[in-house]
Amino acid sequence: MHKKEKNNTMMKATIINTVVAFVYVFIIVLLVTLFFSAPISRAISLINLVSIDTSKKVQSEVKIDLEHNTLESYPEYGTRYATLKIDDLDVDLPLYFGDKLSILRYGAGQSATGYFPGEGGTIICMAHNTNGYLKRLQEIKIGAKIKIEATYGNFTYTVYDTKIVDQTDFAALPIQKEKEILMLFTCWPINSFGTATHRFVTYSTLD
Amino acid sequence: MIKKIISYIFTFILILLIIATTAITIFNHTILKKSFLTNMLIKSNYYNEIYSQMKEHFINNTVQTGLDEEVLDDIITEEEVKSDIDSLVSYMYGEKNELSTSEETLKDRLKANIDKQIAKNNKKVTSEEQNAINRYIDTISNIYNEGIVYADKYVKEIANIIQKIQLVLKKVIPAGFIAIGVIVIVLLIMNKMLVLKYLSVSLMASGILFIVLKILETTSMQIHNILVLSVAFSNALIAIVETILSYMLITGIALLVIGFIVNIISSKIQEND
Numbered sequence: 001m002h003k004k005e006k007n008n009t010m011m012k013a014t015i016i017n018t019v020v021a022f023v024y025v026f027i028i029v030l031l032v033t034l035f036f037s038a039p040i041s042r043a044i045s046l047i048n049l050v051s052i053d054t055s056k057k058v059q060s061e062v063k064i065d066l067e068h069n070t071l072e073s074y075p076e077y078g079t080r081y082a083t084l085k086i087d088d089l090d091v092d093l094p095l096y097f098g099d100k101l102s103i104l105r106y107g108a109g110q111s112a113t114g115y116f117p118g119e120g121g122t123i124i125c126m127a128h129n130t131n132g133y134l135k136r137l138q139e140i141k142i143g144a145k146i147k148i149e150a151t152y153g154n155f156t157y158t159v160y161d162t163k164i165v166d167q168t169d170f171a172a173l174p175i176q177k178e179k180e181i182l183m184l185f186t187c188w189p190i191n192s193f194g195t196a197t198h199r200f201v202t203y204s205t206l207d
Numbered sequence: 208m209i210k211k212i213i214s215y216i217f218t219f220i221l222i223l224l225i226i227a228t229t230a231i232t233i234f235n236h237t238i239l240k241k242s243f244l245t246n247m248l249i250k251s252n253y254y255n256e257i258y259s260q261m262k263e264h265f266i267n268n269t270v271q272t273g274l275d276e277e278v279l280d281d282i283i284t285e286e287e288v289k290s291d292i293d294s295l296v297s298y299m300y301g302e303k304n305e306l307s308t309s310e311e312t313l314k315d316r317l318k319a320n321i322d323k324q325i326a327k328n329n330k331k332v333t334s335e336e337q338n339a340i341n342r343y344i345d346t347i348s349n350i351y352n353e354g355i356v357y358a359d360k361y362v363k364e365i366a367n368i369i370q371k372i373q374l375v376l377k378k379v380i381p382a383g384f385i386a387i388g389v390i391v392i393v394l395l396i397m398n399k400m401l402v403l404k405y406l407s408v409s410l411m412a413s414g415i416l417f418i419v420l421k422i423l424e425t426t427s428m429q430i431h432n433i434l435v436l437s438v439a440f441s442n443a444l445i446a447i448v449e450t451i452l453s454y455m456l457i458t459g460i461a462l463l464v465i466g467f468i469v470n471i472i473s474s475k476i477q478e479n480d
Binding site for chain 2: 006009010011013014017018020021022024025027028029044047048050051101102104105128129130133187191192193194195196197
């Protein structure tokens, strides 16, 4: 009995000490929350801001609202959403949304600064000037047809002008929404080596 | 009564000291140690990923130039990339005075490959094309340099910070342990019989707080999905942060267990009295 009482007293003391430890934890957590909650929340938000949860991504179908000339949903950056065709030059390239070099390696790219086919504004597309891309673009004639066959519809454009511009001449690629104009360009000079400083641009209107 | 209150206050300070000293010691043996960073880079496959990433960028920039991808053959090897990264790490930890990469070697090799290809095609290069080729070579060497160093300015700042912190911690860590010792002695003087109780409470509370930190990280932060600068850099950063947090969790569990054992011993001593 005496031994049992001793054990009970010992267990009681152990439990009390453990509870006291938890009380200290609670007090410290409370003090930290009171005095440091703002910087801690900011730090957590910053960490979560630079994290990307790829498991939740769902690519929705691209649809066009023809009444209002706008897309109801847009392709994800870096994905292929159309095919660019110029029958006169045997051009048949996948068209991606995005204009990074890593995208242009696989086909034609579309700048995120313009509009999409069917939206009634400027569409800016580009591809490399080498074999398999737009090497023959400088042979294009006024009146030639450029087709964009998108997942949500087909669009045909007729070339009305071509220009050679400096790569920094952004005024040569004006963004507007009054008329649907396709500006397709490639590096120039076409058959040269090295990093080009000019662009060969074709201007086309929607048929 | 006053003695008890003062003891509880000292116990509170002891908890904070144990947490601070333990956390700083963990940092001193991890992120502030070159071998730890090198191990994390190996664990996260950083060297191979940077090499592959750079090769991709080289190819992406070559497609538009009219040059064949062959010009990129053997301009840099994975071993050279690893050596440059290790050199950068040595610089950050004060083992090297200068920041340098194999950039010039890469440029020389690339130039030689380009000259070979032009000669093979029997093409005469105009002065404009030569300028364009020089721009291309500069672009490739910038890609390499930035791929290794990211940004000179920030690396130098990080190197300064690491070296300053290492100097400060050489004094802070022993001071922390001394302060812990002093408080334990004060508690011993105030009440010889209860010192183990206060020590056990401090150890258990410190352990629980480390565990709470790990729970907070798991529930509120998406550290494993961080994407900063590049995939390779992010994977390395994630490996570093997760390793440090796991050390803290292990330390927390160890403190809790030791604290509980001391708790039992203290209860037995009290009960015998």
